[in-house]
Each structure stands twice: as C-alpha cells, then as structure tokens.
Amino acid sequence: MTKTAGSLPWMVLNEKMRKFFVLISLIGILNLYAEDGSRLWLPDSYQEQPAVIQTKVKSETVSIAVKELESYWKGAPVKLLKIKDKTLACDGFRIEGDYDSQVTIRAASDIGLLYGAYHLLRLQETENLSQSFKIQEQPAYALRLLNHWDNLDGTIERGYAGYSLWKWKELPETISPRYEQYARANASIGINGTVLNNVNASPDILKTEYLQKVRVIADVFRPYGIKVYLSVNMASPKVLDDLADADPWNPAVIRWWKNKAQEIYRLIPDFGGFLVKANSEGQPGPQDYGRTHADGANLLADVLKPYGGIVMWRAFVYNPDQDDRAKQAYREFVHLDGQFRDNVILQVKNGPVDFQPREPFNPLFGNMSQTPLMPELQITQEYLGFSNHLVFLAPQWKEFFDSDTYCQGEGSTVAQVTNGSIFPHRLTAIAGVANTGEDINWCGHPFAQANWYAFGRLAWDPGLSSDRIADEWLKQTFTKEEAFVAPARSIMLQSWETAVSYMMPLGLHHQFAWGHHYGPEPWCDVPGARPDWLPKYYHQADEEGIGFDRSSSGSNAVAQYFSPLKEQFNSLESCPEKYLLWFHHVPWNYPMKSGRTLWDEMCYHYDAGVQQVREFQKQWDKLEKYVDPERFRLVQSKLRIQAKDAVWWKDACLLYFQTFSNQVIPHEIERPVHELDDLMKIKLDMKHHN
C-alpha cells in the first residue's frame, strides 16, 4: 500500500475528523473547562500529593494499577498483594480495609490486582467509604469481549460515533493515543478481549501486513489484560492464496489455516482466537461445500488449540427459503450439539431475530447442554435510535439475563445457562457489539457511554441492578450530587421502555426502514427483497388484526421453548403482553389487561412513548446547573431529535396500522401531525456504515 507521505495532514482528514478538530478548537477558545466527554467514566480529579501504594509485584499491569491509585486514590495507603487462593479465580480480587487507615487488594493474578484497583477507585467515586469494608469479586464470564463491526476502510457497520478507532492506514508506524485510552476504559470495567474487525470480515485482515498492525494494537492492550481476537472470513484461503476452494475438509485448506495460526501466534503469542460469521447473509462458510457449521468451527478450533486460542462461531444464521426466521438458529444448531471441539463456543444473539428493541430470549439458550454458548448483546443502537436516542440498555440486558429458560426446571435463567453454573463448561464468554468510534466522546451520545459501561459491568456480574449501574455511571461521569443523579437515573431507567413504546410496543418488531434501521417503515416493500427483510413479514397486519402467529397454530416457534414457557407463550391469555405480537396474530378488538382493545392499547403505548420523551426533555433541562455546558447542550439537542423522532414513529405506525384496523385513534390521545403519504416518501440518505 502506497503511503500518502508528502500530502498535508489537513488534506487527508475526512469530514468527521475535520469536525472533530473544529470542535476541539472551538472548545479551546470558548471554555477552558469544557467537558468534551472524552474522559468517559474514568477518574480525573487531579491531586498534587500521590497516594501511597505498596506492592512487590513487578509487571506492566501492576504498574498501571499503582499509577492509577497514586493519581486518583484519596484514601489510606494501599497494598497490592498477589496471593495463591483457590477462592479467587483468575480475574477475581479481594479488597479489605478502611478508607482512613489501610487498604489491601489481594488477587491471584496481575490483572486481578488492576481490576481491584479500578474497583477501589469506583467505590471511592460512588459510595461512602468511611466504614471499613471487605469485598470479594470475581467475574461471571471468563471472557468478556467487545465485538467491533469495524471495516478495514475505516467505516463501521452500524456505527454511529464516527469512523473506526483503528487507524489501519497509519499502523503499525503510528500508534494513536486512543488505543491505550480505550484499553484503560475497558480494563476499568473488566472487559478482557476485543474482536477488532467486522464479522462481515474482509479476508485481508489475515494478510501479514494487517497482522503486523494487529500486533501493535495487541501490544498496547496487553498490559490492560485485553486480548485481541479477529473475525475471519471462511473463504480466506481461496481469496488470499488462490486455493481451489475453502472446504474445511480440504487438506490444503487445513494446512493454510494451520500456517496462518502459526504466523499469528508468532506475532501475538496471547492472541485470543477467531470470531466467525459463516453461511449467513451472504458470507461464505462450510455449507458451501456440503459441510456443517461444526465442520467449519472444528477446523479452526484444531489449528488454534495448540496455542490456547478459541473459536466463537456465530449462530446468527437464517435462510430466506425457510419458514419463520425466529426458528432458524435453533433448527440449524441444536442438532449439532456435542459435535464441537471444546475450544469452540457458539455466539448467540440475545433474541431469535436480530437485536430488536425487545425480543424474548433466543431458545438456543438452554437447549445445547454439550456446547458452550455465549450471549451476543448489541451495545451500538442499531435498532434503538443510533446515537441520537437516549436509551439505557441495562434493563434490556437484565430482562434477558433474568429470563428463565426452564431448561433444568424453574430458575434456569439465561445467565445461569451461559455462565457455567448449569452446564459446567470451562469456556464461558459474553460479547457486546461496540458503540465506539473516533468521536471525541467515543459513543456519539454522552449517555451511550453508559451502555458500554453497563455491558462491562454486567459481563462481570449480571446480578447487578440497572439502577446500581446507572448510579455508578452517573456519579463517575457527571457528579455525585443527588439532585442530579436521582432524576438522571430515573430518565435512564425509563428510557428503554420508552423507546419500545414509541417504536415497537407489545412485541412488534423489525418495523424499520430499509437499509438503515433508524426510522419507521412498516409499509416497506422493496421489489425482489427477501421477505424476511421486510417489516410486513413481521407485523402481518390485516383487517383482522396484527402480529406474527408463532403459536402452535402458526409457525410454532413456541415449541422451541421449554415447558411451561412454551405453553405460556402459546396461549393468547397467558402470553406476557410485552411479547404478545411476537407470538400471536391478535384481533384489533382483543381485550387487553388494561380493559382497552388491542388497537387502543397500541395507540396509548405509542403516545406514552412520545410524552415520556418530552418529560425527559423537561427533566434534563432542569439539570442544567449540574452539567458542563458542552455535554448539557449535546444531550439537550439529542433529546430534541428523539422527541421529534418519537412523534415520527408514533404517527407512521399508527397511521399505517390504522389502514388495517380502520379504527380511530382514541380521542384523548395527541393527534398525528404527519400525513402517512408524506412519511412514506421519506427516504433518509443513511448508509449502514457511518
């Protein structure tokens, strides 16, 4: 690749970057004390006198722990002790002591000491630490990963915070300071791995040229306990080195992967492994050669095994020819249970369709006792207003973790099914699709940072409450003042249900515009499009009613769940109303628990969503005095967009569905302000890459 040496740096800046620098300059001029959001939730309180920190451990990782504590710990001297203790698993730690006299952090590993240090600082920022305390922590999942859907050209699929953090063109020579900042932020919340590139993977990532760049990033991340992983394209041997095919049974192919693994581990000895999206949405895979997903996964597992690497094989697979997309991951994978190597883990999206505002959990969870499964959550708000809408996702993830699969009777929650407590797999993991980008505030929306934070915290401990996480994040990110924290937390805790209300209440799903997934397009009809990429496939509205019949009289997706869940979902009466239109085609006049008809209930939900966003606006504006002007204005401005969008969603969905229900919107409800015809003409010029 030719370097553009000689051209002025300014000339090669892209639009986003230019904005970034203009912003930087403006902030510099206008307000020296501006809070641009770049700090995230990390400590920044300057102290002249460093704290007293003692340790005998010498390592880069522990040095970071010492430095962080020296810089930001305001309490008694801290001792860091590495000990052997079977009650302390790999990343765990114990903190004992008293804020005013002495504090000791014990861990079995260097990274455990660093996690302990960050935890201590978090406690300082969020709790009253005057009492003596004794804390022991260890993570629920062994691997806690971010997945970056970042392309090698710098775009990010479903990224809404600017271009990629990874500057492939500059690497390996130039190392952006943000790589380390990123590692520090992740370490502070316990994230210990990251998949650098998009699951729709370019084979190029495995070129030596790119691996040398990856090595540099891995080197920066290593002291922070973060391993690097890569998404790989199953056609790589064919594309990169002209092999006849990419059949996992072809010895030449196997040899190719073996050599590639060797090359990688020579550069990056602690390389984490591969993430694979195969035979899904046009990606190549083992089925191209009549092999199974297990065949493909095992090929890679075998070549990585000698080095301790793993394969994360995605279960997000569905075929336009088959019935009900929601059933397909289950159909494709359950029968393969027991056929995977022990260093393969299936990566399963939380719901059976695709990161919708609300989905029931994917029935694969609990149904594959021989195979470790790792949840894939989406931090980036592909289906929840991008970086424009304030939607705190912890409540969504909590609903998922706490869902009872009943696979081993009552109490077999998704969290327990995946974290090794029900099926005792050595390999436990969780992934979140990252919402980061080169925006100065990392995530676009200041409150989107809270979702990154929440993912880390829940990956560590799915038992944490949403309330607690919001509280922690707000105090560290803004201020500890309760007059700010209480109302801001209240906004956060309501925000997900609010978005569900104005977008897709009562189990509706996938009513998004074609291409990008920002606005509503329930009427969407693209000639020749896959039916399961069209909203009509999901809403099934007609004169009788609305909703996808997945009951035993419909697609029978309910049968994929364990009893008594399948019966509960199967019955119109017992199905939770939040999933009603997910599982049933329901008559417009069906009486809901509120006493309203379904149609009226839908109207009330949409309207409640709108009114709640307006309420968030009022609440936020009242907090002006607690927040620096930059972030205050940015959130205010995003809430304005959200308020307009909520009305857009409401009007689009109600006016469109009204053409089927033929019923009036209850007269107490605020009236539409748009015309359906006009809304149907909206074609936003949004790419699904930023």
Added chain:
Amino acid sequence: MTKTAGSLPWMVLNEKMRKFFVLISLIGILNLYAEDGSRLWLPDSYQEQPAVIQTKVKSETVSIAVKELESYWKGAPVKLLKIKDKTLACDGFRIEGDYDSQVTIRAASDIGLLYGAYHLLRLQETENLSQSFKIQEQPAYALRLLNHWDNLDGTIERGYAGYSLWKWKELPETISPRYEQYARANASIGINGTVLNNVNASPDILKTEYLQKVRVIADVFRPYGIKVYLSVNMASPKVLDDLADADPWNPAVIRWWKNKAQEIYRLIPDFGGFLVKANSEGQPGPQDYGRTHADGANLLADVLKPYGGIVMWRAFVYNPDQDDRAKQAYREFVHLDGQFRDNVILQVKNGPVDFQPREPFNPLFGNMSQTPLMPELQITQEYLGFSNHLVFLAPQWKEFFDSDTYCQGEGSTVAQVTNGSIFPHRLTAIAGVANTGEDINWCGHPFAQANWYAFGRLAWDPGLSSDRIADEWLKQTFTKEEAFVAPARSIMLQSWETAVSYMMPLGLHHQFAWGHHYGPEPWCDVPGARPDWLPKYYHQADEEGIGFDRSSSGSNAVAQYFSPLKEQFNSLESCPEKYLLWFHHVPWNYPMKSGRTLWDEMCYHYDAGVQQVREFQKQWDKLEKYVDPERFRLVQSKLRIQAKDAVWWKDACLLYFQTFSNQVIPHEIERPVHELDDLMKIKLDMKHHN
C-alpha cells in the same frame, strides 16, 4: 395577443388546474356524494316542488331572487315587493311574515329584494323560523368590496388557493361558470363590488383588449349587484401610450385619463371606479412629479366623476428613510385632509403596519374628518398561515371595528368613524383582500371560506358577533347539528388568539420570513434590505428586553392617537398587554399582570398556542361523524400542518429571543424540539405569488 388556438386544452393546463381536474375525476370515481367544498355556504338542498314566489318586478336581479327562493325556500309563499320607503336605504330590505303562512320581502331596489331573498334563506338554514318574524336590514357601508391581488398572468399576490379565478387568456370568448358562482356567493352575503386586479397594477389592464375582457365579467356580475372596479397604475399613460410623463398636472395626462374613462364607461356603464396604490413599495405616483397624493387622486376623481365612478386611494405608504413605519401613513395623509374630491375615499389598512396577526388600529381612523376613509381588511391569510392554518378572522376584525378612537370622545369606534355615523360622508366603503382562487373549494382551507363569509357579513353589519357569524357559517356550510356546531364554533372563536399566541404574542409583529410570510425568521438579515422589511426592526430585542418603543420616549407613535388612548398606550402600566411590545421596549424581567416576568409570559403564550392547536386537532377528530370524508380529511390534514408549524414558531422565536434574554424557558413548559441553527437554515421555496 396571439391565441393558442389549435393546441390541446390539456396541454395548456397549468399544474394547479391539472390537479383540479384529477381531483374532480377522483371524486367522481370514489364518492358520488363527495363534498368538495365548492358549494361554499350556499343552499343545496334539492326540492322537487318549487316554492311559491310572487312578484311583479321584472329584472334579471329579481329573477335570480325568485329562482333562489323557488329552489331552496321550504316555507310559506313569498311575495317580493318593491316599495318606496325612506327608512329603506339603497340595499336594505324588510322581511315580515311567518314560516308557515306568508312571507313578504320589501325593498326599495331590485338588489334589496335579492339580498332579502338570501337573508330569508340564511334564516331558514340557521334559525328556527316557526314563529312569525319581522326583520329590517340595511348595510353599514354603502360599498362592500373585495380586492383581488390577482395578476394578469394568473398568479395571485399573497394568494394561497391556486391561480386566479379570472381567465384573462380565455376571455372574452370563454366565460368560466365560476364567474357567476362567485357573484352569487358574494351577493348572498351582501358584497357589491370587486376590484379585479392587483393593487400592484399592470398598466395593461387599461388596454382595450383587457377592458373588453373586464366587460364580460362585469356583465356576468351585474345581475348580482356587483360592480367591477380596477386597480390602476399611475404610470399608465406613459407606459401604454408613450406620453412624456404621467404627471397628474400634465394636460396630456389628464386628457389620456379622460379618454380612458370614456372608453371604460362605454363598455361598462356601471363601472365602479379605480383603486390606486401610488408611491408605495416601488409603485409610480404623483410624488414622482412633485405632486401630492391628493393631486393624483383628484385627477382620477375628476375623470370618473361624470360617470359616477369613485377613486379609492390607498394610504399604505411608507418610506424607508423615515422613522417608525407605523407613523408614516398618518404623517403622509393627515395634512391632506380636506383636499380630496368628494368621490375620493382613502383606503386604510386596519393597522398602522401591515395586516399583522394583531395590530392596534391605524391612527388615521378618526383623524381625517373631511375625508371619507374605508377600512382595508385582509381576508387572505398572508400573515396567518396562508391556507394551512385555521384562523377565523371575525374576532380580529371585531376588535378593530370596536376599537374606540376617542376622536369625538368616548364611543367613537372605528366602525362609527368609517360608516358615516360620526363624519357624515355620503361615500362609505370597506374592502377585504380576497382569499379566493381556482381551488375547487375556492379558498384552499375549508375554514378559510368562513373568512370570506365573515367579511361580507361584517361589511354589512359590523355589529354582528363573531359567535353569530361562526354559527351561521357552520350551519350553512356543514350541518345544523349542535353536537357539531358547538365544538367547531369553539375552535373558530379561539383560533385567532391561538395563532397570535404561537406566532406573535403580546404585541410582537412582523417576525416573518423574508419574501413569503409563512414561517418565523426573527433573526432575518438580508444584506442591503430596507431595515423596515426586517424583523429586527420590529422586535428590537437586546439584552435588556424586547419590543418597539413607540412611547413618548421612543418614536412617539402614541401621539398619533387621541387622548386618553395616547396616554394609555404611552404608559407601560396601562398599555394593554396585547399591545405591550408594539408600544414599548420592555425589560425581560418586567412583571406582567399574571405575576410572571415578561420572558416567562412570552414562553407561556407560545406554548399555549401549541397546546391549543393540538386541542383543536382532538376536537376536530371527534367531529368526524358529522362531516363528509373529503372536508374532514382536508381540515384534519391542515390542522396537522398547523400543529407542526406552531411548534416551529414557538421554537424559533423562543430559542432566538432566548439568545437575548439569557433565561431558561420555564421548566413546566414543553421543551423545544428544534435547534435554532437548523431553523435558521430553513429557506422555504415559496413565492409571494402562488
């Protein structure tokens, strides 16, 4: 002018007309009983058995009266008697009788009988006529005119209901059936004259070719008692016949006008006269030659006098070089009082600036005892949301008519000053700038018809209440059902104050976008523009406060009013709050009567406007069952636009003025959803011709 004979009619249809025909066809196909609004408020109830109508009067006008009654009167036989009776002025009539036995209409003129017939039909549609009744009516103003700002190319300045009704290209050969429908509608509400062309007049209208077209229209209108008038360009002699100048003292010019008058009256013996906009906004006039407005007006008056014609000379004159535009009409004309011929009448806009949402009355009213003054009202909603916003103007006009000028002590209302009761001029008149166009429903917005109706009714009797007029119009236009009429009337009666609230409360004025006057642009700054065409000239917002200081410490416009009005307006304490920012520059924290500060009060007004429009939406949607689908949907759709526009106005004005007030919008109030920066970028592609 060459005829386009031979070209297909479809080919020469303009866009608007095409839509019209498409609409017609659609309505034909979809619903035979569609109400397209073309009927206006006129009777349409078909009766097989014509009513019994007796009269000895033989004239076209009385034939119309007979036909209307035969077709639509459902009561006892009606006698039409022409009598000599000094208590019955020219257009007056008397109706006596009983719905069930016998009704007699008496009048001194044929047109009086026709007006009586329409009045009787109106009573039938709006009252319970079972009792015997005796009614005598005569108009407050002798001349009740529409002014059409229609250009010869078919566009209408400030027209929002399609292109002009007058098909100059087709005339005189083709006579649109709408000419007679128009005449009938006007006659039914007592309008007896119409100025066919724009006050920004093309000299061409006086060409023989055009006069022959005008004659055809006059012939259609005549039986309905409607005289035709023309706007003339004072430069006509120079432009049309190459005279050296158009100096009103130039004998050649005088001769030219004399000849032209002769030509006109030969074609149209009852031609009404001329309307003139001179030396205003770029129009030529007598001041171009050092002559006065009186010189110009008198020249025309002299040439029309032999034929009974009149001159309506507009007082809408203001000069960018002088101080305070609001003072200029007064300064320009008061000193000319007594210098005009007795067939000249000064046509004065209701307010001193220009048809703003709310203005105090123009101080010329009451200040020119020797000169008849005719109010010019604006029916077309140039400054009130075009044909998109539902704004019933009767309350605005009532506020104007009922304003006390104090010119002869208390009780000298504008109505009395202009209708001949205080200054006993023979010539009394009133004009309304028409809101009609070729739209199938005449006025664009179904409720805009009510303003045409209200103008006619108030020109006849300014004592009628807004409530009564709304009630009459609703019953004739929609249905008599009280369940419909009461809430619809309530919307109408609130609508003007509502629009004032979301556009320009508390005396603010002229905050409109450049060019068109639809949306808000209080920040507008066009390089090189006349200062008095820019909103800043009017709002004068700064860090201290907002408003135009017209008190004795400012421009002293208050001095143009009689005592005690001038003192009342001059004092911040006694100035009515509705005119506060018209007359005063008021500090942001000034305590208002509500107890709020000025800034907060402004915020509450804007918000109240928004909430009220939303309430109109709810009210209207509840009325669906009483209204035909076409008009229901159209009004619903217009209200949606209005609701969005109200938010636009609120956000634009509050966010912009906030940059001066530096105060928060009270937190109880719904927050803005727009960014000021975005709003400042809006440049609507609207011409001020349709």
